[in-house]
Amino acid sequence: MIEVDNLHKSFGESHVLKGISSKFEKGKTNLIIGQSGSGKTVFLKCLLGLFSPDKGSISYDGKIYSELSASEQRNLRQEMGMVFQGSALFDSMTVQGNVMFPLGMFTKQSKSEMQDRVDFVLKRVNLVDAHNKFPSEISGGMQKRVAIARAIVMNPKYLFCDEPNSGLDPKTAILIDNLIHEITQEYDITTVINTHDMNSVMEIGEKIIFLKNGLKEWEGSNKEIFKTENEAVTDFVYSSELFKKVRQMYIEERN
Amino acid sequence: MKTLILKEIDELVYGSMGIIIFISFFIGGVVSIQTALNITNPLIPRNLIGFATRQSVILEFAPTFTSIIMAGKVGSYITSSIGTMRVTEQIDALEIMGVNSLNYLVFPKIIAMLFYPFVIAIAMYVGIFGGWTAGVFGGFSSSADFVEGLQLDFIPFHVTYSFIKSIVFALIIATIPSFHGYYMKGGALEVGKASTTAFVWTSVVIIIVNYILTQLLLG
Numbered sequence: 001m002i003e004v005d006n007l008h009k010s011f012g013e014s015h016v017l018k019g020i021s022s023k024f025e026k027g028k029t030n031l032i033i034g035q036s037g038s039g040k041t042v043f044l045k046c047l048l049g050l051f052s053p054d055k056g057s058i059s060y061d062g063k064i065y066s067e068l069s070a071s072e073q074r075n076l077r078q079e080m081g082m083v084f085q086g087s088a089l090f091d092s093m094t095v096q097g098n099v100m101f102p103l104g105m106f107t108k109q110s111k112s113e114m115q116d117r118v119d120f121v122l123k124r125v126n127l128v129d130a131h132n133k134f135p136s137e138i139s140g141g142m143q144k145r146v147a148i149a150r151a152i153v154m155n156p157k158y159l160f161c162d163e164p165n166s167g168l169d170p171k172t173a174i175l176i177d178n179l180i181h182e183i184t185q186e187y188d189i190t191t192v193i194n195t196h197d198m199n200s201v202m203e204i205g206e207k208i209i210f211l212k213n214g215l216k217e218w219e220g221s222n223k224e225i226f227k228t229e230n231e232a233v234t235d236f237v238y239s240s241e242l243f244k245k246v247r248q249m250y251i252e253e254r255n
Numbered sequence: 256m257k258t259l260i261l262k263e264i265d266e267l268v269y270g271s272m273g274i275i276i277f278i279s280f281f282i283g284g285v286v287s288i289q290t291a292l293n294i295t296n297p298l299i300p301r302n303l304i305g306f307a308t309r310q311s312v313i314l315e316f317a318p319t320f321t322s323i324i325m326a327g328k329v330g331s332y333i334t335s336s337i338g339t340m341r342v343t344e345q346i347d348a349l350e351i352m353g354v355n356s357l358n359y360l361v362f363p364k365i366i367a368m369l370f371y372p373f374v375i376a377i378a379m380y381v382g383i384f385g386g387w388t389a390g391v392f393g394g395f396s397s398s399a400d401f402v403e404g405l406q407l408d409f410i411p412f413h414v415t416y417s418f419i420k421s422i423v424f425a426l427i428i429a430t431i432p433s434f435h436g437y438y439m440k441g442g443a444l445e446v447g448k449a450s451t452t453a454f455v456w457t458s459v460v461i462i463i464v465n466y467i468l469t470q471l472l473l474g
Contacts, residue, residue, distance in 0.1 A: 048351055077353040088344040102352050160351075 001026050001061060002047065002158065002190055008055035009042055016042045018214040019056070027188045029181050029204045033196055034211035035236060041162065043211065044194045048160055049077060060158065078106055081151030081189075083161040083180075087143040089135040089150070095122070096131040099149045106154065121149040125179060141172035145179070152183055159184065161193040165200060177203045198243060201225060210236065226250065256363065263367035267329050267429075268374060274328060275321055279312075279378040282320065283385030286311045291395030304396045305404025308386030310413075317378040318417045319465050322424040325371075326457035330432035333364060334453040337436030338446040346437070361433045371425035372418045379417070416472045423468065424461055431457045 002024040009017040016039045024030040032040050045051045047058060049065060058065045060076060068076060082088075089098050096118055103114045122128065125145040130138055135146070144164060151159055161180060165173035181204040184191040193200065201208060205222035210233050218225075218233045225237060226247070238244045290307040337360055340346050349356040383405065390396040396404075435453035439445055 050347060050350060074353045074355075077351055080351055082348065082351045084344045084348060086343055088348040090345055090348075091339075091343075105352065105354060 002192065003059045004047070004056070005058075006056040007043070007046060007053050007058065009039075009046055009051060009053050016214050017046070017053070020211070020214075020216050021056075022209055022216060022219065024190050024192050025207065026190045027185060028206040029184050029191045029193060030207045030209070031201060031205045032192065032194045032209050032211060033201060033236070034217075035196070038211040039214040040194045040196075040211055044160060044162055044192065047192060048080065048082060049073060078102075078154060079157045081154065081156035081159045083144065083147045083151050083159070083164050085163040085166055087135070087140075087147040089143055089146055091135055094132050094134055095127070095138065095146050098135070098146055099153050102150065102154045117153060118149075121153045122146075124152075124183070125149045141168050141176065144168065144172075144176050148176070148179060148183070152187065152189075155187065156189060159189045159191040161191070161195075163195055163197070164193060165195070165197055170199065173197065173199060174203060180204065198237060198240065201237075259359075259363040260366050263363045264370055266332070267364065267367050268370045271325060271328060271374060272377065274324065275374055275378050276381050278324060279317065279321065279382040280385035280388075282316050283308060283312050283382035283387075284389030286316065286382075287386035287390040287401075288393060288395060291390060291393075300404075301396050301400040302404035302407060304390050305386070305401035306407050307404075308390070308401075309383055309405045309409075312382035312386065313379055313413050313417055317375050317382055318420045318424065319461065321375060321378045322421070322428065322461050323458055325374075325424075325428050326432075326461060327454050329368075330428055330454050330457045331450040333429070333432035334436040334439075334450040335446055337361075337433060338439045338449050341437065341439055342442055342446060357437060360437065361430070364433060365426065365429045368425040368429040369422070371428070372421045375417065375421040379414075416468075419472065420465065420468050423464055427457060427460050427464065431460060 004020060004022050004024075007017050007020045008015070020039075020043060032043060034040050042051060046053050052066070060079075063072075063076065065073065065076065090101065093101065099118045099121060100114050103109055103117060107114070109117070118131075122131065125148050127142060127145050127149065130142060130146070135143055138146070148164075159180070164180060165176045168176065177200050180191060180193065183189065193204075195201070201222055203222075205225070208218075208220055208222060208225055209216055210218040210230075212232050218228060218230045220228065225233065228234065234247075238247050287304055287308045290304045294301070294303060337346075340360070346356045346360070349359060387398070387401050390401050391398050432450075432453040435449045435456070439449040
């Protein structure tokens with residue numbers, strides 16, 4: 001479980017996070033949503049330890065990050081997996097090289113053990129014929145799947161995803177969402193996803209946090225978000241015509 | 256780490272051999288021709304062509320001129336490769352995995368560039384060979400005169416001085432572009448700007464350090 005308490009972060013005069021508190025439970029897909037500029041990415045980077053908060057604390061299963069020594073922080077980071085918006089695969093390495101990279105850096109496994117693990121995770125993300133291809137030779141959806149494979153190859157306790165289905169067609173986006181959801185439940189991982197894709201919210205949002213201007217505006221599940229009366233949330237959720245129609249149907253049905 | 260260092264030696268040192276050999280050969284040739292064309296007084300011996308070529312190539316053209324070329328070729332490669340990794344969040348990915356990204360990306364380059372004096376040694380040899388080729392086959396000097404000039408008043412410390420300079424220049428070529436790539440911010444356009452800035456600063460620092468080292472070692 002990840003617990004965030006009164007998180008503040010500023011860049012110069014700009015106060016980006018203004019005291020966010022929340023809990024992200026194990027085995028659940030937790031979604032952070034909000035408009036561009038609401039502080040989602042800064043919040044996620046604070047969770048990842050890439051930004052140090054100005055005030056407040058983040059604890060991972062009881063261990064407060066800021067109180068850990070540099071080596072303990074490094075060890076904790078090895079328990080984290082991250083799927084970046086642009087996949088962030090290493091261009092100079094093949095798919096297999098990318099997935100094997102953390103194993104080679106942090107484990108003392110033999111070459112054959114590493115190969116077995118890489119084969120297993122690539123099969124898990126439904127990529128069986130791409131071992132020797134370079135990131136530039138595969139599609140965006142495949143790159144995302146390689147990024148997921150790389151993120152889970154070390155059996156992480158925490159999985160973070162920054163807009164995992166941006167730039168993907170709706171069908172592939174749903175496949176990626178479902179894959180992350182399945183992996184979260186299968187390996188009992190604490191997953192935090194940064195997104196503004198409402199399809200993801202509907203599909204896998206077991207817990208949703210809505211950020212607005214650096215504050216937590218609303219918190220709930222994908223079932224609750226369509227019933228909320230919070231104006232900021234409804235403005236965001238029903239900004240697309242499709243969802244406006246869905247809401248209209250919901251209201252008519254209720255009446 | 257061993258694999259990374261070998262890869263960087265291949266990319267930065269071995270991969271630069273072609274251009275270094277090409278430039279050194281023709282620069283040596285031009286120095287030889289220019290010296291020959293400027294000897295108008297019949298009292299000046301023809302072995303001056305070999306002597307001047309040797310001194311110019313060993314003291315300045317091989318270590319300094321080659322390093323300026325390398326600042327452009329290797330330096331911009333280092334800045335753009337690290338900068339692209341920054342822009343595409345590959346450095347963030349390394350950090351999140353718990354890898355010390357600065358050490359992982361820069362240290363192998365510094366170690367690889369310690370092999371740079373070998374490149375300079377080859378540049379010296381090829382430069383002098385280019386001078387001999389141009390001098391002899393251009394009809395400016397006989398082979399015997401040229402070789403005599405090469406051996407005239409040879410001071411071995413000049414080669415040591417040249418290698419000392421090349422080691423210092425190697426560290427400059429590895430570190431300044433790495434700094435500009437690692438700490439860059441922005442997108443693809445900024446990668447290009449960072450490469451240009453890195454080349455300018457590397458060249459400026461090489462020129463200044465060259466002056467200081469020459470004053471310290473030969474002055």
